[in-house]
Amino acid sequence: QVQLQESGPGLVKPSGTLSLTCAVSGGSFISSNWWSWVRQPPGKGLEWIGEIYYTGTTNYNPSLKTRVTISADKSRNQFSMNLYGVTAADTAVYYCARRGPYFDFWGQGTLVTVSS
Amino acid sequence: EIVLTQSPATLSLSPGERATLSCRASQSVSTYLAWYQQKPGQAPRLLIDDASNRATGIPARFSGSGSGTDFTLTISSLEPEDFAVYYCQQRSDWPPYTFGQGTKLEIK
Numbered sequence: 702q703v704q705l706q707e708s709g710p711g712l713v714k715p716s717g718t719l720s721l722t723c724a725v726s727g728g729s730f731i732s733s734n735w736w737s738w739v740r741q742p743p744g745k746g747l748e749w750i751g752e753i754y755y756t757g758t759t760n761y762n763p764s765l766k767t768r769v770t771i772s773a774d775k776s777r778n779q780f781s782m783n784l785y786g787v788t789a790a791d792t793a794v795y796y797c798a799r800r801g802p803y804f805d806f807w808g809q810g811t812l813v814t815v816s817s
Numbered sequence: 818e819i820v821l822t823q824s825p826a827t828l829s830l831s832p833g834e835r836a837t838l839s840c841r842a843s844q845s846v847s848t849y850l851a852w853y854q855q856k857p858g859q860a861p862r863l864l865i866d867d868a869s870n871r872a873t874g875i876p877a878r879f880s881g882s883g884s885g886t887d888f889t890l891t892i893s894s895l896e897p898e899d900f901a902v903y904y905c906q907q908r909s910d911w912p913p914y915t916f917g918q919g920t921k922l923e924i925k
Contacts, residue, residue, distance in 0.1 A: 746904065746916055746917070746918045746919050747861065747904055747906075747916040747919075748916070749912075749913050749914040749915070749916070751912075760911070760912050761912060762912055762913040763818075763912060763913065764913070796860055796861075798860075800914075802866075802908055803851040803863055803866045803906070803908065804851075804853070804861070804863060804906070805863045805872065807860035807861060807862075808860065809859075809860055810860055
């Protein structure tokens with residue numbers, strides 16, 4: 702059973718960088734799946750941020766493309782996200798998830814608050 | 818970007834009743850649509866993929882139908898654990914993959 706676990710700071714200052722890592726266990730990171738980030742502002746719906754394939758190929762949501770970078774460390778079975786220039790609107794629960802072809806395994810999510 | 822509109826926003830039913838949730842796409846997504854269930858404090862769970870295929874371990878009371886722009890998730894007889902928020906999601910035209918705004922299924 703694939704398991705995903707997000708980690709990173711729970712509080713980020715405005716204009717700073719939100720950095721999260723997702724550790725993958727119970728399955729191979731090197732597979733025919735994509736590894737995604739999805740976020741959910743408090744009380745609101747789901748927004749796909751972007752994804753990475755084990756080869757390093759990435760896809761991003763056009764609405765966030767200029768502010769986000771997703772990278773992977775195959776040797777450690779993990780992938781990461783950096784979101785730059787954050788504002789209060791980026792406050793959300795951030796999930797990592799496996800997509801293949803739909804989002805079939807998810808981390809438990811981590812709340813990141815943007816505040817000074 | 819494909820916009821998915823779910824209706825109703827809130828559905829109030831009793832255990833044992835039948836639930837019908839709708840998802841309408843702003844343009845055709847063929848059958849490239851999934852349904853997820855999300856309970857408070859939990860990650861979403863994949864229920865249905867490609868419009869009508871139950872995901873692994875999903876009870877038979879959950880069924881999906883539709884193609885093109887109109888889709889339905891049906892729960893044939895509600896169990897207490899089915900009261901949650903449900904989202905649809907398309908993978909037909911991306912980026913981005915998009916989700917509906919959700920339907921909250923609450924106990925009447």
